Amino acid sequence: MNAGRTARDRARAELTQEIKDEARRQLATDGAQLSLRAVARSLGMASSAIYRYFPSRDDLLTALIIDAYSSLGAAVEASTGDSPRAQWRSACHAVRNWALDHRHEYALIYGSPVPGYRAPQDTVAPAARVPLVFVGVAGAAGAPDSDVPPVVHAQADALRPALPNDLPAGALARVLLAWTQLFGMISFELFGQLVGSADPADEFFAYAVDQMADFVGIAR
Amino acid sequence: MNAGRTARDRARAELTQEIKDEARRQLATDGAQLSLRAVARSLGMASSAIYRYFPSRDDLLTALIIDAYSSLGAAVEASTGDSPRAQWRSACHAVRNWALDHRHEYALIYGSPVPGYRAPQDTVAPAARVPLVFVGVAGAAGAPDSDVPPVVHAQADALRPALPNDLPAGALARVLLAWTQLFGMISFELFGQLVGSADPADEFFAYAVDQMADFVGIAR
DNA sequence: ACAAATTGGAGAGCACTGCTCTTGACGTCG
DNA sequence: CGACGTCAAGAGCAGTGCTCTCCAATTTGT
Structure with a gap:
């Protein structure tokens, strides 16, 4: 290099x-x-x-965004655990810890798109790294299928070629749900939406992570 | 007036x-x-x-934020349903529909705090209206208790005086979880994080709402 | 009813921003 | 060595939030 x-x-x-x-x-x-x-x-x-x-301020921002995605992706991919359940927990906490350590970069990638907003194609690959880790863990854990509406099932099928395994549609839908849940909780914590309720959020976060592991069907 | x-x-x-x-x-x-x-x-x-x-641009922003919280709160409070389950669904979709109709106002209140970030006390009361609706529905549905870690239990107890009912700690924790989940999904949809996966998100959203109703324990 | 006090609006101006264009100096390569 | 490409700097444009001063209008007190 x-x-x-x-x-x-x-x-x-x-x-x-x-x-x-x-x-x-x-x-x-x-x-x-x-x-x-x-x-x-x-x-x-x-x-x-x-x-x-x-060439422009937005290009600098975009470069920072891509770097942030990569940094977060690397941090989550580096998380380990003995069992699938431990891996799940570890990955979730890796996301949160990275977010707490890089608040503004987190806001940059997961906050409201500040400028005119355009998501250059270069960002989607690095952005997908984190959810793919969760898909991988769910696959290794043998997350079970479950009923999903037909449209969602079709979307899951369309998504499967891009995945590292053959997670059934019901499991994939639940992983995606858990991912939005994880993101929602971290954003609430960082952006101060749950001051006065679950604050400090460490215990609540750990609780939520376990609940989501159960929901996805990752054996305890 | x-x-x-x-x-x-x-x-x-x-x-x-x-x-x-x-x-x-x-x-x-x-x-x-x-x-x-x-x-x-x-x-x-x-x-x-x-x-x-x-007095300043930020004060204008703050005024808009308060108005947005009120507008959203009113929209959600106006949602109705025959059964608790229907109320739950209705409230969730009210949040999403309002968000889709007021994208930028949604970004204003739930996106990353753009400026130096200050959450004036005037915003917390209107901000609490939406989650309180969900607490109310869960209470009316008789959402059951469940195991939660002691710290979370204590936080739930501390929160209870501000609530419209005596939701048990386990139910309250799950409602809060569902609320962060709801917010996470809507934000992902609005901010374009799930383009290419569950997009359009209508069906997936309805699916998620049902899953969360089950999770909270709102009878089908 | 008239004077005094308060209030709202306009304009100039300061310091800052992103961005463009031109000018001059330096490094690289045929 | 000369020609070309690249880079840094400076001036300048249009825009921003915000402050200050000045003046007109309205409200208030006597």
């Missing part, structure tokens, strides 16, 4: 990375609004120079 | 409303970024005049 041939290429790659790093840093401190000029200022360069590396 | 004594008072109330209406309109068309100047321009007044009515 470091065989970027010319010195110019290497410098370019490095600066691109530095811009992203600084942008991430500002995202973490100053919140959601990311200013190209502030990034440039902090890097000691003219604001116009940034545009040599990212 | 229209006894705003002086003509000035009435004019002020009207203009305040007009500003919010125009802001909502721009929110619906131009997306998330709301420009005070654009609102003023569209209303034919100087941008500085807006500040007589809302």
Whole structure:
């Protein structure tokens, strides 16, 4: 990878990375609004120079989004457990911990799409990594089938070619449900919707994870 | 209410409303970024005049947020059904339909907090209306208790004084879970996270609503 | 009814934003 | 070595939130 041939290429790659790093840093401190000029200022360069590396602010955002998906995906894929049930728990907590450690990046990928919103195709593959882990765990656990409406069944069938296993439609639907549930809970916690109810949420989260494991049918 | 004594008072109330209406309109068309100047321009007044009515952009946003919570709360409270199960379904679909009809307002209240994020106390009461409806339905359905970890049990007990009934801790925890689930699914649908999987989501949503009703223990 | 006090609106201005264009310097390659 | 491609910088445009001052209108107190 470091065989970027010319010195110019290497410098370019490095600066691109530095811009992203600084942008991430500002995202973490100053919140959601990311200013190209502030990034440039902090890097000691003219604001116009940034545009040599990212054609627009949205492109920088998109790059950060893809990186965030990858980072989260890697964290979840790295989670392990002795049993399928333990794997399930581990993966769920990996998502939450990553979210708590990268609040603003989480908001970036799972929050409301801030700008004019366009989901470039480059984001869907990295975005799919996390749910695929859950599909994998459910498959390894032998999650059972269950009744689903015909339309949902058809959607599950259409989805199957992209999956790492042959999860039955009923199980797949429940995994997808659990995934939206997981996301909903983490978002509520991060965005402050459940202050005053289940707050702190650690225990409630663990409880919910177990409930979802039961719901999907991952043996205890 | 229209006894705003002086003509000035009435004019002020009207203009305040007009500003919010125009802001909502721009929110619906131009997306998330709301420009005070654009609102003023569209209303034919100087941008500085807006500040007589809302001290800052964030205050306008907050007003819109409160209105959105109220609008959603009213819509859900107005939903009806013959049986508890039908009420449950009706309430869930009321949330989704409102969200689909007011995408940007939904993003405003349930999306990532865009600015420096401050949740003024005025927002929590209207925000609680929707989950309270679900608690009410679960109570009317006689949702059964279930095992929950001690910490969660304690949180449920602490929450009970604010509730319209004496839902047991196990049922309350499951209702809260279903609420985060509902929110997660609607957000995924609106924010485009499940394009390519369960899309269109109508059937999947109905399926999920039923699953959650079973989970909470609302008789079929 | 008249003067005093309060209020709403307009305009200029500050500091900031994303983005474009031009200019000049540097590195790379034929 | 010369030509080309690349990069950084600066100025500038249009837009933003917000503040301040000034003036007209309305409400209020006497």
